[in-house]
Amino acid sequence: MKNMNIQKIVRNNMPWLILLAVSIIFSFISPNFFSIANVINILNQNAYIITCAIGITLVMMAGQIDLSVGYQMSLIGVTMGLLVQKLGMPTPWLILIAIAEGIILSEINTFLALKLKITLLMVTVGTMTVYNGISFTISESKNLSGFDAMFKFIAKGYVGPIPFAVLITFLFVVIMSIFLNKTYYGRYIYALGGNEEAARLSGINVTKTKLMIGFFEGLFVALGTIMLISRVGTAHSGTGPGTEFTVITGILLGGVSIRGGEGKLSGVVAGILIMAILANGMQLAGWGTYVQFIAKGIIMLAAIGFDVYQMTHRKIVVDKTTEEKN
Amino acid sequence: MDNAIRLDSIVKIYPGVKALDGVSFSIEKGHVHSLVGENGAGKSTLIKVISGAVVPDSGTIYVDEKSYSRMNPALSGELGIGVIYQEYNLVPSLSVLENVFLGYRVGGKFFPDTKKMRERLNEVMDRLDIRLDPDAMVSTLSVAEQQFVEITKSLVRNVKVLIMDEPSATLSNKDVDKLFDVITHLKEEGVTVIYISHRMEEIFRISDDVTVMRDGKHIFTGPISEVDTHSLITMMVGREISETYPERHSPIGEAVLEVEHLYGNGDRDISFVLHKGEILGLAGLVGAGRTELAKVLYGAVPKEKGIIRVKGKEVTFRNPEDAVACGIGLIPEDRKGEGAFxxxxxxxNSVIMALKKDARGIFVDDKKMEKKAEELSKTFQIKAPSLEQLVRNLSGGNQQKTVLAKTFAADTDILIFDEPTRGIDIGVKHDIYKLMNEIAERGVSIIMISSEMEELIGMSDRILVLHEGDMMGEVPKERFDSRYILKLASGIKEE
Known part of the structure; x- marks a missing residue:
């Protein structure tokens, strides 16, 4: 029985244990890896990815995948760039418009998936290209800049010793963890991922729940984009695409099942940090960007493989227990 | 007398069910042999044993008097046994010709000999008097024509025994006539046909012989001339209803659900009234439209026209959420796919439908939910080491109880049970009956869909009979008689 408990603790905290293992390995390679400055630096670099991942986690927990995230970010970014460069729009307005745009883009995806009765994956294969095209067209592939000090504070400011971006990302994670675990809306998301038809026949309004997921996805993708543009200082159509890959891999490493219905937000944070440390390590080892692509792709396949393996493995275990009962 | 197929003491046991219990009979060559029995009598398992889709636990299958302990699909194909299932095995986007020769090579190793294929197809169609354009896409054909493609497909492969599972279920009367012409031609060709149908008049029209199955046992085999509708139905239903159903003492109250001239989801002109504390049975054969009616009543499929009144108030459900809000709950037939998480x-699972109702703002009241789940698991006698147990690891009976608890937790007082005891062990079935009675005594009204006549008669206060989407009648308790109900369910409306 005690054995079972240890097993359970290990399984529930797998992403954090992997993160710990990866960190220890890297602390040998690079002695100042565990310094406070480096830890804060890694957190700060990845705050925007974690923020985006919050939104995508809800989507994936409900059993769907959105491939257009990076292109949504690109479009939101250049919109802000245009507004600030052409109109000199103040930061509070920029933030509001970015959030509104994020929500609209992700609700367009949700709406199309609902109306056409196809998966979000299929819809976003189409919309990602559309969003990408719009982004390049309206920005004319130019770098857009002119952001003020207030905007730059989002990613570069500090509250005491802690970067502002890390602080608000931490807040977002806490709030959304509570939302997922303690509210009935959160349970409905798990219900959708667990068995969508059973959820519908249990009187859960599947359409409304999906629209709600779309709302949060758009919100957090927009917030993440704001943090990213603030970090980079300029907006360009090429900024954003690719993020979806890191985010989805991180979420899978974080214990969210590709079939939905399982996982925790805290695990996702660990998953993203695993990706970050590996990227950091590869950089230190002097691997080129393209070699890193290869490595990241393999990690993603490994994460999916492990997820599927766990599923089938569990099935076998279950079969044994039922046999025992009979 | 030449036997095409002879079965000797075939036994097939599934966990908790003896699907085939020592079945022995023979099928004469060149005859049309009908196989009849209620749902769950073992007909499907039997044809799967013959076609090789299911391996029997014991017994011998003789094909042309050669003995086999088991079949497999490849072997049965070689021996000339073909099956046409209710769900056709056709590729809609391919032509008739391509479908007929799918997986059957004519010509060289790489390039099919289309000319030869065409000749062979035309020859077979001529023999059967079937008129189809070989180049027509299958998706453009009618259901009957698609069936002819299936038959042609079997014949091209030199089938000697053709098993047809409910071939007429989806056909109109005119198409059935055409089908029977083709079957007559098949007979002339010397093909043995095993014909499964629920429709009595068809069986008498087309068969030479008939076999009756019941509860996995072989009851009768003989020439069709030896039986009539009455004796067939008596053999299908068999024993008198045993008194194993728990008694219920619930006063039947006012009308809670009134349905008037309801159309939708394939059902036509359904009218009935459900009273408080009553159990209303819903009888019918496969495809009668019972589950379809349940889905309309539950808002899972929109109604086309007609009136539904709940507690005197007219309602229109856009989705199950609306139905649950009016106190209607559904315990689906597909427990694993649609009922449980x-x-x-x-x-x-047990509190998912109660979360919102008992929430504080948007927050789940975890303590209250835990208490509620404990009460529910006591009320519904869910047997598990703890409430943390995953539903996946429960037995069928306990899964069903969990789904029941879940639905009940939403304060529903009109419950629709779709096949509540399907796949549940006999001992646990009784528990489910008792639970249904208990909640009926608490004032819950129940609609029970069941394919088991005994269960329907044992549990219901009244029985509504459907046949292919039409309401055949409403049978009051004093007229409960399985033969009468089965007749109605088969579409025979006479006194």
Missing amino acids: LNYSILW
């Missing part, structure tokens, strides 16, 4: 715990 298998990867979550009993606790999680």
Whole structure:
């Protein structure tokens, strides 16, 4: 029985244990890896990815995948760039418009998936290209800049010793963890991922729940984009695409099942940090960007493989227990 | 007398059910042999044993008097046994010709000999008097024509025994006539046909012989001339209804659900009234439209026209959420696919429909939910080491109880049970009956869909009979008689 408990603790905290293992390995390679400055630096670099991942986690927990995230970010970014460069729009307005745009883009995806009765994956294969095209067209592939000090504070400011971006990302994670675990809306998301038809026949309004997921996805993708543009200082159509890959891999490493219905937000944070440390390590080892692509792709396949393996493995275990009962 | 197929003491046991219990009979060559029995009598398992889709636990299958302990699909194909299932095995986007020769090579190793194929197809169609354009896409054909493609497909492969599972279920009367012409031609060709149908008049029209199955046992085999509708139905239903159903003492109250001239989801002109504390049975054969009616009543499929009144108030449900809000609950037939969340715990499952109702703002009241789940698991006698147990790991009976608890937790007082005891062990079935009675005594009204006549008669206060989407009648308790109900369900409306 005690054995079972240890097993359970290990399984529930797998992403954090992997993160710990990866960190220890890297602390040998690079002695100042565990310094406070480096830890804060890694957190700060990845705050925007974690923020985006919050939104995508809800989507994936409900059993769907959105491939257009990076292109949504690109479009939101250049919109802000245009507004600030052409109109000199103040930061509070920029933030509001970015959030509104994020929500609209992700609700367009949700709406199309609902109306056409196809998966979000299929819809976003189409919309990602559309969003990408719009982004390049309206920005004319130019770098857009002119952001003020207030905007730059989002990613570069500090509250005491802690970067502002890390602080608000931490807040977002806490709030959304509570939302997922303690509210009935959160349970409905798990219900959708667990068995969508059973959820519908249990009187859960599947359409409304999906629209709600779309709302949060758009919100957090927009917030993440704001943090990213603030970090980079300029907006360009090429900024954003690719993020979806890191985010989805991180979420899978974080214990969210590709079939939905399982996982925790805290695990996702660990998953993203695993990706970050590996990227950091590869950089230190002097691997080129393209070699890193290869490595990241393999990690993603490994994460999916492990997820599927766990599923089938569990099935076998279950079969044994039922046999025992009979 | 030449036998095409002879079965000797075939036994097939599934967990908890003896699907085939020592079945022995023979099928004469060149005859049309009908196979009849109620749902669950073992007909499907039997044809799967013959076609090789199911391996029997014991017994011998003789094909042309050669003995086999088991079949497999490849072997049965070689021996000339073909099956046409209710769900056709056709590729809609390919032509008739391509479908007929799918997986059957004519010509060289790489390039099919289309000319030869065409000749062979035309020859077979001529023999059967079937008129189809070989180049027509299958998706453009009618259901009857698609069936002819299936038959042609079998014949091209030199089939000697053709098994047809409910071939007429989806056909109009005119198409059935055409089908029978083709079957007559098949007979002339010397093909043995095993014909499965629920429709009595068809069986008498087309068969030479008939075999009756009941509860996995072989009851009768003989020439069709030896039986009539009455004796066939008596053999299908068999024993008198045993008194194993728990008694219920619930006063039947006012009308809670009134349905008037309801159309939708394939059902036509359904009218009935359900009273408080009553159990209304819904009888019918496969495809009668019972589950379809349940889905309309539950808002899972929109109604086309007609009136539904709940507690005197007219309602229109846009989705199940609306139905649940009016106190209607559904316990679906497909427990694992539509009822339970298998990867979550009993606790999680049993309160999911109560979360919103008992929430503080948007927050789940976890303590209250835990208490509620404990009460529910006591009321519904869910047997598990703890409430944290995943529903996936429960037995069928306990899964069903969990789904029942979940639905009940939403304060529903009109419950629709779709096949409540399907796949549940006999001992646990009784528990489910008792639970249904208990909640009826608490004032819950129940609609029970069941394919088991005995269960329907044992549990219901009244029985509504459907046949292919039409309401055949409403049978009051004093007229409960399985033969009468089965006749109505078969579409025979006479006194």
